[in-house]
Amino acid sequence: MRSARLLQLMLRLQGSRGVVAEQLAEEFEVSVRTIYRDVAALSAAGVPVWTESGPGGGIRLLDGWQSKLSGMTDDETSALMLLGVPSIAADLGRAAAVGSAQEKLLRTLPGPLRDGATLWQERILVDVPGWFGGTDDISALPALASAVLDTRRVSFTYRDRARTVDPLGLVIKAGTWYLVASVGGAVLSFRVGRIEHAVVEDDSFARAADFDLASWWAASRAAFDRSLLRYPCRVRLSPGGWRGLRDVVGEEAARVKPEPADSDGWVSVDLRLESEAVALSQLVGLGAEVEVLEPLSLRTAMRSVGEAMVRRHR
Structure with a gap:
């Protein structure tokens, strides 16, 4: 895709003092004419790029200019737009932060990349909850997320039983949130909608360095299905x-x-x-x-x- 090549060209020039069009054409497997068109597109998008003739010349960027991105492609920037799933961000109390982050990301992109990323944002919607599922009371979710990120213990009531756990992660499956936590050496999952009176404790805990949330969840779900x-x-x-x-x-x-x-x-x-x-x-x-x-x-x-x-x- 052209937008990917434009970003690659910008990053290629960012790391050099000037490259002739013929060399860039060979590296990107396009014609010299295409390279000059790409340079014009970058310039129109506000990237300070120009060509210098003569010995030691070539296509170059303004001395000291650095893009605000580091090696991201158009596919990667478009994928970042999909991370802002509105319902998940709202559940976690991060809807405003996600919107702000997306705006900042878009402002750092050259025009062609910005247009592509915006297109994904406008035309792809991730609807997480199931069609007929009930609505859980997940008012405890923001506190649980804070405890997970800060590695702090959390106390709550679960099915009329008091618990104090070491929270390891949060999982959303078919619109339902689960807390994965260590309790007495065992790792268990708790449905967030059944957690009441959640309190984040002051004391922290040591999280096992080799614990992988995605792997544990997959193994746990498979074991449950087999049972x-x-x-x-x-x-x-x-x-x-x-x-x-x-x-x-x-x-x-x-x-x-x-x-x-x-x-x-x-x-x-x-x-x-x-x-x-x-x-x-x-x-x-x-x-x-x-x-x-x-x-x-x-x-x-x-x-x-x-x-x-x-x-x-x-």
Whole structure:
């Protein structure tokens, strides 16, 4: 993209005392004419760049001039616009700060980059909450965020039980906030909407240097999902049914190895799902691409659903 090349050209010139157009054209794999057009665009955007002829000349920037950016590309600056998710910033009590930071960032960009970043800001919206989720009381969130950032202990009531924890991080999933904290050597998660009477304590704590919030959360969610899979069943799937299995039963439940395909291309797999009722609702989504083999009660239930659908569609 041209805006990326303009920024790269500005940074290239910033670190040199003058470069001839032919050399820049070779480095950027464009024509000399394109380099001169880019120089004109930078100049129009307010970057103090010009060309000098003769020995020791070339394209250069005003002596001592430094851009306010350090190696950022147009993709990176556009991505920064997406960090200001309004709902998240508001939850954390940082909406005004995010807006101010974005304005300052935009003012530091040359015109073409500024236009590209503004376009992303105007046309991409991240809507975090789910469609039908309830609204939690997250009035404790700003205090919890302060405790997380300042590495200070926090006390609160959670499900009628008093807790004092070492807060390690905050996670938002499908519009719901969670506090991840260390309690008695164990790392647990607490739904922020159920936290009451949060008080940030004066004493700090030593955060484990090797704790990684993203890795812990992923492992915790996977372990929770696996703990729900207690109902064994055996099914036979068409090629299309095998491809669509993950979509209807979820990633954890679909982590199974199929048996060799039969002459029709169908495979048999042993699954573990949450319950018979959940298994029925999920497997029905595969329609005629699945056959339940075991247990008999689930097979019978699938047949009943199929027969009812036939009656209603005569």
